[in-house]
Amino acid sequence: MGCRCTTNPIEEKQYPRTPEEALFSNPYAAAYAIFTGDCYIDAFHEDNYERMMADPEFVDFMKKFSYTATPEITTAFDNYPIEITLKDGRKFSKVEGDLPGNQKNPMTWEQAIAKFEKTQKFSAVDLGREKYDKVIEICRNMENIEDMRELLRNMVP
Numbered sequence: 542m543g544c545r546c547t548t549n550p551i552e553e554k555q556y557p558r559t560p561e562e563a564l565f566s567n568p569y570a571a572a573y574a575i576f577t578g579d580c581y582i583d584a585f586h587e588d589n590y591e592r593m594m595a596d597p598e599f600v601d602f603m604k605k606f607s608y609t610a611t612p613e614i615t616t617a618f619d620n621y622p623i624e625i626t627l628k629d630g631r632k633f634s635k636v637e638g639d640l641p642g643n644q645k646n647p648m649t650w651e652q653a654i655a656k657f658e659k660t661q662k663f664s665a666v667d668l669g670r671e672k673y674d675k676v677i678e679i680c681r682n683m684e685n686i687e688d689m690r691e692l693l694r695n696m697v698p
Contacts, residue, residue, distance in 0.1 A: 548608040555604045560590040568603040569593075575602070582663050650681065666698050 547567040548554055557563040563570075564585050573589075574580035576599055583589055593599045611622075624634040639646035648656070654677055661673060668676075675695045679686060686692065 545610060548610075551607060555606060556600065557590075557594075560585045560587050563590050566603075567608070568606040571606065572599055572603045581659065653680075668696070668698060672696075 547565050547570070551568075553562070554566045555568045557566040557569050570580045570584065573584045573593060576593070576596075577584070584593075620636060620638060622634060622636045624632060626632050641648045641652055657673075657677065661667070672695045676692065679692045679695065683692075
């Protein structure tokens, strides 16, 4: 695993004591995704962290995670195998290929817009639907923009 700081020491990662510790806890992030269907920035907000950590089933579930790193894997994010073995012996595995958003696998406009829409609620200031739509429009046609200040004007209140 390229980012062992999210899995070790396992005893600490299985019970993060703060939202900041949860940011670096693979058991927290994985359990959150399993329990809620997604794990994004808001998973680490204090209210969500406290709600999840108050749920004994969630906390117990995090304690069931353990990790074994394969030394020959050196990449941090792409093309590494993940294998999950359940107590009953069933195994599930997947190799995550190039994640969307890099040169080998660029995001589609639909993926980029969906991510932009999802992150808006975390902005320091809500710019409003009109400005968000304008930013998307400008970015879609960036190669035709003569003055990039138009984009900047729409990214500030």
